[in-house]
Amino acid sequence: MVALDFASIISQTLFATSILIVAALGLAIIFGMMGVINLAHGALITAGAYVAYAVTNAGLSLWVAFLVAPIVVALIGLVMERTVINRLYDRPVDTLLATWGFALVIQELIKVIFGTSSQSVPNPYSTPVQVLGSNLPQYRIFLVGLAVALLVVTYVTFKYTDFGIKSRAVIQNDEMAGMLGTNVRFVYMVTFMIGAGLAGLAGAAVSPIVGADPRTGLGYLVQSFFVVIVGGTGQLLAGTLGGSGLIGGSAAALSFVSSQTLAQTVVFALAIVVIRLKPEGLFGGQ
Amino acid sequence: MSYIDRTKGAVQHASMSKKVILGATAVAFLLPLVLQPYLAFLTAQYYLFALLGLSLGLLWGYVGILSFGQAAFFGLGAYIMAWSFKYTFVPGINPAYVALLLAPLVTGGAAGLLGWFLFYSDVKDVYFVIITLALSVILEQLAVSVSSIFGGFNGIYLPRMAVSIPGVFNYQLSNDRLFYYVALLALVGGYMVCRRIVDSDFGETLLAIKENETRTKSLGYNTARYKTQVFVVAGALAGVAGALYATLAQFVSPPLTGFVLSTEVVIWVAVGGRSLLLGAVVGSLLVNAASTVLSSLVASRYILILGLIFIAVVVVFRKGIVGYVADRYDWGDKL
Numbered sequence: 204m205v206a207l208d209f210a211s212i213i214s215q216t217l218f219a220t221s222i223l224i225v226a227a228l229g230l231a232i233i234f235g236m237m238g239v240i241n242l243a244h245g246a247l248i249t250a251g252a253y254v255a256y257a258v259t260n261a262g263l264s265l266w267v268a269f270l271v272a273p274i275v276v277a278l279i280g281l282v283m284e285r286t287v288i289n290r291l292y293d294r295p296v297d298t299l300l301a302t303w304g305f306a307l308v309i310q311e312l313i314k315v316i317f318g319t320s321s322q323s324v325p326n327p328y329s330t331p332v333q334v335l336g337s338n339l340p341q342y343r344i345f346l347v348g349l350a351v352a353l354l355v356v357t358y359v360t361f362k363y364t365d366f367g368i369k370s371r372a373v374i375q376n377d378e379m380a381g382m383l384g385t386n387v388r389f390v391y392m393v394t395f396m397i398g399a400g401l402a403g404l405a406g407a408a409v410s411p412i413v414g415a416d417p418r419t420g421l422g423y424l425v426q427s428f429f430v431v432i433v434g435g436t437g438q439l440l441a442g443t444l445g446g447s448g449l450i451g452g453s454a455a456a457l458s459f460v461s462s463q464t465l466a467q468t469v470v471f472a473l474a475i476v477v478i479r480l481k482p483e484g485l486f487g488g489q
Numbered sequence: 490m491s492y493i494d495r496t497k498g499a500v501q502h503a504s505m506s507k508k509v510i511l512g513a514t515a516v517a518f519l520l521p522l523v524l525q526p527y528l529a530f531l532t533a534q535y536y537l538f539a540l541l542g543l544s545l546g547l548l549w550g551y552v553g554i555l556s557f558g559q560a561a562f563f564g565l566g567a568y569i570m571a572w573s574f575k576y577t578f579v580p581g582i583n584p585a586y587v588a589l590l591l592a593p594l595v596t597g598g599a600a601g602l603l604g605w606f607l608f609y610s611d612v613k614d615v616y617f618v619i620i621t622l623a624l625s626v627i628l629e630q631l632a633v634s635v636s637s638i639f640g641g642f643n644g645i646y647l648p649r650m651a652v653s654i655p656g657v658f659n660y661q662l663s664n665d666r667l668f669y670y671v672a673l674l675a676l677v678g679g680y681m682v683c684r685r686i687v688d689s690d691f692g693e694t695l696l697a698i699k700e701n702e703t704r705t706k707s708l709g710y711n712t713a714r715y716k717t718q719v720f721v722v723a724g725a726l727a728g729v730a731g732a733l734y735a736t737l738a739q740f741v742s743p744p745l746t747g748f749v750l751s752t753e754v755v756i757w758v759a760v761g762g763r764s765l766l767l768g769a770v771v772g773s774l775l776v777n778a779a780s781t782v783l784s785s786l787v788a789s790r791y792i793l794i795l796g797l798i799f800i801a802v803v804v805v806f807r808k809g810i811v812g813y814v815a816d817r818y819d820w821g822d823k824l
Contacts, residue, residue: 240615287804296555299615300759300803303752307796315790421748425626428619464634468627475620479610 212459216452218343221350223451224443225408227427228353229401231443234431236374236394239288240299245424246309247399251276251406252415253313256322265327265411272407273400279309280399284392292391314417321416342411349408353401358440370394426450429474435483445485450474502821509820510680510767517673521666530665531781533672533737539773540679540730542757544723546769547683549758551692552719553699554613558621559754561628562600562724564746566592566731568632571645571741583659585650585736592732593725600724604717611713613702622751629747644742647735668737675733676770679726683766686722688823695719756799762809767824771811 230244241247254275255268283305291298328341361367372380373390381387406420413419434446450470457466477485521529541563548554572578573588603624607617632639639645649668653659662668686692697705698712706712735741744750754773761772776795783791802809808816815824 240618287800290804295615296618297803297807299618300755301800303755304796304800304803307792307799311790311793311796315793425623425748429623432616432619462634464630468630471623471627475623478616478620479606479612 212456214339214343215455215459216448217347219451219455220448221343221347222409222412223423223426223430223447224350225346225353226402226405226423227430227447228357228443229398229405230427231431231434231439232357232401233395233398235439235442236370237292237391238295239292239395240295240302241398242299242303242424243283243305243309244302244398244402244427245420245422246306246313247276247279247402248406248409248420248423249313249415249417250279250309250420251403252324252410252413252419253317253322253406254403255407255410256317256324256415259324260322265325265407268324268407268410269404272403274403276403276406277396277400279403280396281392283399284395288395289388289392310417310420317415319417321414321419323414324410326411346408353404354440354444361439366390366393425471429471433474433477433485435481435485442485449477449485502819503823505819506821506823509824513767514677517677518670521669524666524669526665529669530737533665533669534734535774535777536669536672536676537730537734537737538754538757538777539770540676540733541727542754542761542769542773543676543679543683543766544726544730545754545758546761546763546766547686547726548719548723549755550764550766550769551687551699552695552716553702554716554720555618555755556621556720556723557618557755558623558625558751559723559727560748560750561621561625561746562596562727563731563734563750564625564628564632564741564743565596565599566728567735567741567745568639568645568731569595569728570650570732570735571640571647574647574736575645581655583651583653583655588732588736589729592728596728596731597721597725601717601721604720608713608716608720622748625746625751626748629743632743632746639743640741642743644740646740649739650736672733672737675729679729680766680770682722682726684823686719687766691715691718756795758809759799759802760809762812762815764808765811765815765822765824767815768809768811772809775810 226248229247230241233239233241233244251272254272255265258268258271259265283302287301287305288298291301326342328345330341332339332341332344361371369380369385370390370393372383372385373387377387380390402420405423406415409419409423429450430443430446432446433449434442434444453473454463454466454470457469460466461469520532524532541559544562545556545559548556548559569592570585570588573584573591577584578591579587607620612620633641635641636643649661649663651659651661662671687695694705694710694715697708697710698715702712731745734745753776757773757776758769759772760776761770762768780791780795783794787794806813811824814820815822
């Protein structure tokens with residue numbers, strides 16, 4: 204029985220929100236920038252978790268995995284984009300279907316390479332720390348920091364870098380941006396790689412908590428979609444932040460008064476109502 | 490080509506379509522003569538999956554609604570059959586009959602509620618996909634966690650249904666060859682219902698919605714109502730398929746409602762051909778038969794192969810198998 208103290212409710216809510224930010228950001232970038240529904244996002248998270256497992260299993264530290272996983276998974280993203288996705292930009296529903304095909308392929312390849320049983324990944328920060336009188340797992344505090352850092356880096360990248368400015372031009376009007384000399388296809392390709400790489404990073408980040416399992420990513424897939432849709436894609440960062448807080452945070456908070464499954468069911472149901480009432484998302488608009 | 494020639498062509502096409510359908514049905518009716526009982530059992534299962542595929546084919550091919558949650562209705566229908574045997578809703582009446590009446594009412598009703606809720610606020614395309622997908626995830630989670638009602642992971646066992654006339658006879662369909670005909674009749678019946686719908690004026694409007702919903706709306710059609718109505722029909726068909734599946738397999742469990750089955754149905758329909766009713770049926774039959782054969786040959790690699798085929802179908806082979814064959818041999822489009 205978890206004591207209903209205020210500090211642990213706050214911290215659990217914060218952790219759940221942070222994990223979802225990390226998990227959903229890649230999806231939000233691909234959907235927001237390209238309008239592509241990437242149903243392979245969950246499988247890419249799983250791939251990231253397995254890269255973390257392979258790296259730590261080889262005796263290297265998890266921090267190496269934080270570097271390797273995004274690169275490997277971004278390369279998987281590159282293959283997906285070059286072979287299939289780039290043929291389908293004018294057919295959104297087909298993109299969604301093709302990415303689901305990739306999800307199956309990636310998930311099965313993982314099973315072929317690593318087997319079907321789940322693997323554990325060592326936690327580099329296993330000792331809890333005392334914050335405001337309650338014991339908090341150190342690694343989770345690190346995840347909160349990671350979520351904040353990712354939001355800041357994403358904001359800076361899309362606000363100030365050359366690539367960021369070009370990609371925002373492409374979102375606003377891809378034809379016009381193309382005529383003014385931006386290589387639209389290249390921007391799409393890089394955006395897809397960034398989104399995939401973030402999924403890989405998310406997989407590595409959650410692996411010490413949930414391990415690496417062929418089904419790891421599936422749960423995050425559905426939650427991430429709700430984050431993106433409830434948050435809306437008009438404001439990428441506010442949407443991801445707000446959506447994660449609503450989906451992850453409220454499920455975590457509710458799970459103090461009911462079972463975890465029931466909490467999640469209630470939150471999903473509420474999310475559907477939100478989509479019905481505000482299809483552009485809570486933080487929609489430009 | 491004169492108008493008369495074109496009409497003649499269309500009539501010829503339609504009669505060709507009819508021949509293909511009748512031929513396939515005739516073969517299906519004679520098949521149990523050569524099938525081993527276990528194969529008859531499997532084929533009956535495939536027919537019920539095909540009915541589920543057909544419900545999606547109607548939505549996707551003729552209205553352009555892609556539902557990633559069709560298994561939720563199938564699973565709900567299956568649980569209704571199981572509950573009917575467990576709790577005997579109406580004492581003295583064959584519980585299978587009660588379930589076969591209740592299943593389409595409940596699943597159709599649920600679809601109606603959902604359709605009213607979503608279509609009237611113009612939720613469509615990818616948003617509709619995500620919501621329907623989430624619904625089947627929710628239902629599966631509920632089925633796992635609320636074990637007092639759904640039996641949890643262990644599921645619920647139920648007997649094979651009986652056909653009966655009270656006071657006259659009561660015959661349990663434990664013979665798989667007999668149940669084969671029940672499944673086949675359900676599939677043929679379901680096909681005829683869908684055929685009727687798509688050939689009617691109502692179906693013509695559905696196609697218009699698929700082609701251009703905004704224009705159809707501006708011509709004065711209440712497109713949300715049309716979409717809701719056809720969603721109800723599809724939900725009810727999936728519910729009946731699920732109810733029959735439950736009493737055929739004699740066991741229901743949470744995966745029947747879930748995410749994986751929901752996405753598989755989409756693959757069946759895409760592979761068979763999403764723009765023809767027969768495509769949905771044939772795709773479901775072929776992929777399921779292939780899964781049985783291949784999973785004994787290549788075991789786990791089967792899903793890998795299926796995933797690659799699915800990607801290929803989506804990118805370059807959009808008509809699917811039936812769409813391609815029908816074009817090649819001039820079978821017309823009333824398939």
